[in-house]
Amino acid sequence: MKNFVKFGLTAAAVTVMSSPLAAQETPGIDERVNEAFAAVTGPFVSLIFAPFPGTEFPWIVMWLVVAATVFTIYFGFVQFRFFKHAIHLVKGDYADPNDAGEVSHFQALTTALSGTVGLGNIAGVAVAVGIGGPGATFWMILAGLLGMASKFTECTLGVKYRNEYPDGTVSGGPMYYISKGFKELGIPGGGFLAILFSIFCILGALGGGNMFQANQAHAQISGIVGDYPGWITGIIFAVVVFAVIVGGIKSIANVTEKVVPFMGILYVGAALVILIVNYDMIGWAFSQIFVGAFTGLGVAGGFVGALIQGFKRAAFSNEAGVGSAAIAHSAVKTKEPITEGFVSLLEPLIDTVVICTMTALVIVISQQLIVDPATGNYLLNEAGTAISTVDGNTGVSLTSAAFGASISWFPYVLAVAVVLFAFSTMISWSYYGLKAWTYLFGEGKTSELTFKIIFCVFIVIGAAASLGPVIDFSDAAIFAMAVVNIFCLYFLMRVVKKELSSYATRLDAGEIKRFSH
Amino acid sequence: MTEKIVIGLDGTDTGERALAFAKDLASKIDACELLAVYVIEWSPFTFQTAEENERRHNRREEEINLAMSRIVDPAVEGLKAAGFKATGLVRHGDVAETLNKLTVENGGTQIIVGRASSDGFAKRIFGSSTQNLVMHADVPVTVVA
Incomplete structure (x- = not known):
């Protein structure tokens, strides 16, 4: 019976998915999807990316950076002071042996990382460097370092205010800490803000966590096998994602979860090999990054253009301040919510400061960006x-061309990596989106299935649309989450401060027990 | 001094043989306690999906209950019925490391385990839990064939 239901659901999904297929006869379906999509999302995108009056600087970028700076200062540079402690926590030095078998800090961190390490690191960085020049990398690294404090704040709250149900399952994330935290502090409006966050989280899941991934996975595949309509990739992805999130075919998700980390290591390894082979150019690449950061080296918008691109792509890649990671981190087993905050601050470091920088360096070193020999500018x-x-x-x-310039066969490996990264990010974001969805509409089979079907339909749209509108909508949706999340973090950061002071005092006094050395 | 024998169970025939051997040995010692241990192979360094994490607490309880009711409790009851003073434990972790750690924590004086029941590629690369235990244990280990 169970299998029959599964089959029925899959068949229903295929029917739903097949609607773009039916329209195949009409030529230019990708263009029509693209136009319709751009028209619908345009106003939302314009609002989020509206510049400060009289400037070209989008207010949202400032919003994220100011928040990360405020948290960094407010918590006394927690990302540097507790960095070593975070490593000890991930290694399990402070894990109570009696809790063996529960979700470890390492597992919560890697689960969250599999949602963030992905196309943002490969394609997103290429977009940033392609528009903002090498200087964007400098601002990206800075944003990554500051973002560690934002991540610390939200993930501590994610664990502190999570819901633990009688059946032992847990649900956490900004919607929970906003509603519960505001109530605890006696601040009105928590319920409304939690709902607003959930709406944006669903849009973010459909945008950056879905359409952008499908879009870039298609770009990568068609770059290798030749151009073909995007909706075909979309449907294939949609069917596989559907099989996992609705059909419950865990084996696919499990395989991906296990392969993706190795792909990440392989990617960084390949980047390192390219850097080592071109070691004589590393100094030049860094000088391009530093000079470009302050002069722009002729890029559109000058150094401000580089700064905007760097900050934007860092936020999109490591999601610090967005609130998504707080959902993934909240499943950890710990008696001290703040410990998960410490662990989570490693995420922007790995994601942005290490992996994104690797991509940027390879692109710069491979000289894919054309320099005007007369001026030295791009x-x-x-x-x-x-x-x-x-x-x-x-x-x-x-990115693919940059890696291919040094290692000719690497684009093929990259294609596999992109597809797997895209897939694992989609699975992670389907979970984040679902948590927001169930927060709004309640848990239940029909409610969950509705979201999952919508999620799969958006994969097809994402693969069919062109990069411009997709990236705009993806950024806008994810940043909209940050608007609500950061606003609320300002109110809730004193809760984290209290936790931090208490923990730091007990750690210094030796009251926090270390089980292994 | 009371002798405390720790028996490593694995839910298979080899575990049963270890149990029978421990019984035989205990019957020859005047003051002897037995501790039956089942370690659920688990590592904190695996990669999991968010959904798996969400349900992990529940799964852990189920795994412990299952191991208790199917493997450890019957063994302990058998030992008690035979007139021995016996207790049981289930713990997640690396089998060799956890068995040794529990032995030390509970004042065990020796460990009895069955010979590795599995063979194959993985064993050739990583060695079996029994081999690892013999190499690293803090107390004498008897391996029952």
């Missing part, structure tokens, strides 16, 4: 919006 494309690249590559194809 040449812009005809529209003047981005730097001209060899073969006109952008996004993931730029």
